[in-house]
Amino acid sequence: MRRALPTLYILFLMLPIYWLVTMSFKPTTEILGSFTLWPQAFTLENYAKIFTDPTWYNGYVNSLIYVVINTVISVVVALPAAYAFSRYRFLGDKHLFFWLLTNRMAPAAVFALPFFELYSAVGLFDTHIAVALAHCLFNIPLAVWILEGFMSSVPKQLDETAYLDGYSFWRFFLRIFVPTIAAGIGVAAFFCFMFSWVELLLAKTLTSVAAKPIAATMTRTASSSGYELGLLAAAGTLTFIPGAVVIYFVRNYIAKGFALGRV
Numbered sequence: 549m550r551r552a553l554p555t556l557y558i559l560f561l562m563l564p565i566y567w568l569v570t571m572s573f574k575p576t577t578e579i580l581g582s583f584t585l586w587p588q589a590f591t592l593e594n595y596a597k598i599f600t601d602p603t604w605y606n607g608y609v610n611s612l613i614y615v616v617i618n619t620v621i622s623v624v625v626a627l628p629a630a631y632a633f634s635r636y637r638f639l640g641d642k643h644l645f646f647w648l649l650t651n652r653m654a655p656a657a658v659f660a661l662p663f664f665e666l667y668s669a670v671g672l673f674d675t676h677i678a679v680a681l682a683h684c685l686f687n688i689p690l691a692v693w694i695l696e697g698f699m700s701s702v703p704k705q706l707d708e709t710a711y712l713d714g715y716s717f718w719r720f721f722l723r724i725f726v727p728t729i730a731a732g733i734g735v736a737a738f739f740c741f742m743f744s745w746v747e748l749l750l751a752k753t754l755t756s757v758a759a760k761p762i763a764a765t766m767t768r769t770a771s772s773s774g775y776e777l778g779l780l781a782a783a784g785t786l787t788f789i790p791g792a793v794v795i796y797f798v799r800n801y802i803a804k805g806f807a808l809g810r811v
Contacts, residue, residue, distance in 0.1 A: 571781035594782035607762035626691035634699035698732030
């Protein structure tokens with residue numbers, strides 16, 4: 549009985565994913581015409597269109613570009629900031645730390661119009677860096693919050709010993725301290741990547757053609773005959789792959805991270 553309940557729960561969670569994958573191998577007529585547990589008219593046309601139509605595969609490329617840029621910027625900026633909050637006490641430090649977290653409390657819709665006006669004025673509209681920088685507003689505070697928890701768990705004696713051994717700050721930070729909190733960096737990078745990958749509102753508002761992400765492309769699958777459900781299911785199935793790849797490479801860090809960090 550103890551094994552049956554978790555198994556049923558996992559199967560229940562996997563059911564939408566299974567249904568999405570099976571729909572991706574069906575034509576839209578079969579999806580709308582009858583209820584089937586697996587494809588009766590198996591087809592690869594949905595995937596073929598995604599890999600041959602520039603509108604579709606460029607959406608994945610654009611998404612990956614700005615997501616990677618955002619993840620790198622967020623982690624690089626958050627590392628020294630989290631170290632400052634972890635190791636030093638200064639006037640207003642707790643208030644500033646709380647203010648960073650308030651950026652996560654506001655919905656993305658609040659910032660959509662200001663970002664649109666700003667990027668249109670400076671010529672960054674419809675660029676990858678525009679979306680990456682916009683997502684930094686949410687991801688940098690999250691990364692600082694996660695990394696500060698990991699850094700606080702490292703004894704300050706490590707810093708002092710390194711200074712006594714003649715290490716400069718950046719040599720100590722990059723060669724000793726950063727490897728020590730590698731689990732936290734992996735967790736922070738994972739959450740930054742996933743938020744930027746699934747976020748739709750800012751990515752859609754700040755792009756038009758050249759940098760339009762796959763999430764925005766998936767909202768435009770209507771044709772004269774209705775919505776292309778099979779094509780939409782195939783596109784949705786492919787969006788799982790980048791996240792699965794990221795989880796595979798940081799899986800060990802995530803396991804340690806949930807045990808040691810605040811997340």
